[in-house]
Amino acid sequence: MRTVRVTSSGCLAFLFVLACVLVLEVTTDVEESSDGLNNTREPVWLADVPAAEELIAAAEVAIVGFFQDLEIPIVSTFRSMVQNFQDISFGISNHSEVLKHYNITSSTICLFRQVDKEQLRLDDKNIENTDADKLSRFIQINNLRWVTEYSPLTGSGLFNTMIQTHLLLIMNKESPEYEESMRRYQEVAKLFQGQILFVLVDSSKEENRKVINYFQLKESELPALAVYEMTEDKWDTLSISEVTVEQVQGFCDGFLKEQLVNDDKSEENTLKEEL
Numbered sequence: 001m002r003t004v005r006v007t008s009s010g011c012l013a014f015l016f017v018l019a020c021v022l023v024l025e026v027t028t029d030v031e032e033s034s035d036g037l038n039n040t041r042e043p044v045w046l047a048d049v050p051a052a053e054e055l056i057a058a059a060e061v062a063i064v065g066f067f068q069d070l071e072i073p074i075v076s077t078f079r080s081m082v083q084n085f086q087d088i089s090f091g092i093s094n095h096s097e098v099l100k101h102y103n104i105t106s107s108t109i110c111l112f113r114q115v116d117k118e119q120l121r122l123d124d125k126n127i128e129n130t131d132a133d134k135l136s137r138f139i140q141i142n143n144l145r146w147v148t149e150y151s152p153l154t155g156s157g158l159f160n161t162m163i164q165t166h167l168l169l170i171m172n173k174e175s176p177e178y179e180e181s182m183r184r185y186q187e188v189a190k191l192f193q194g195q196i197l198f199v200l201v202d203s204s205k206e207e208n209r210k211v212i213n214y215f216q217l218k219e220s221e222l223p224a225l226a227v228y229e230m231t232e233d234k235w236d237t238l239s240i241s242e243v244t245v246e247q248v249q250g251f252c253d254g255f256l257k258e259q260l261v262n263d264d265k266s267e268e269n270t271l272k273e274e275l
């Protein structure tokens, strides 16, 4: 469980340089509700612990507002988010039993994620000066899924996770193979829960060119997989013609195995140095 700062400092290479630079420039453009979206959506009222647990377990990303007092301004700000993030489950509770279970002692907004089993909190101190823009940004940054689409905002969220290895599928979202590829990619993502974060980079977007260039990939080599390890700044790429479960899984296993071998070697070296 971590309390999160909305902006990250001390950026590392790649995504993170990019994210940190851009995140300052990006204004939160919340998607307008349009046809097909549920304009009457409300947070689910959580009357007991099982209801809260059920909501959290069923969602890739769930956000729960735990409030002792429902009259404070953040509550209506919180409610106003529900319309804007249709892919997230929202819950709200003021029941002491529920608050106690989640160790809440003051008004807190919690984001629960499946992909890295993370629980992020905006608590009293942070909540006081949280307006709709800030809350919206907090959600956009931390809305990490089984497969997260890369953007400057999610780039910043990806940087903020405990998972140090990220796999990128760099592919044109408009290509006919896209949907089937994503289905398979997502399937593999679940196998590597807690080990590798899976990211999609839409190669048709001009602003993603920097990412593609970073991995020294040519247009003709796409679609491609790129795996990246943050602490060591190591990466590898594989040009693919289509996404298959076996290929993605093999690429990930290979990279993780290599990291292990390298770690062992560096441990041996430190040992020798110490002797």
Ligand SMILES: *[C@@H]1O[C@H](CO)[C@@H](O)[C@H](O)[C@H]1NC(C)=O
Binding pocket: 038, 039, 040, 041, 042
């Ligand atoms: C819209 O949201 C309301 C309240 O959460 C819910 O009762 C209703 O079933 C939803 N409608 C659709 C079409 O999802």
Ligand SMILES: *[C@@H]1O[C@H](CO)[C@@H](O)[C@H](O)[C@H]1NC(C)=O
Binding pocket: 068, 070, 094, 095, 096
């Ligand atoms: C929770 O909110 C409801 C509706 O405003 C209110 O009737 C109830 O007394 C509140 N419960 C607690 C424990 O504050």
Ligand SMILES: *[C@@H]1O[C@H](CO)[C@@H](O)[C@H](O)[C@H]1NC(C)=O
Binding pocket: 101, 102, 103
């Ligand atoms: C609440 O805190 C206790 C003790 O630190 C911890 O064991 C428990 O898992 C926490 N509950 C939740 C729901 O995070």
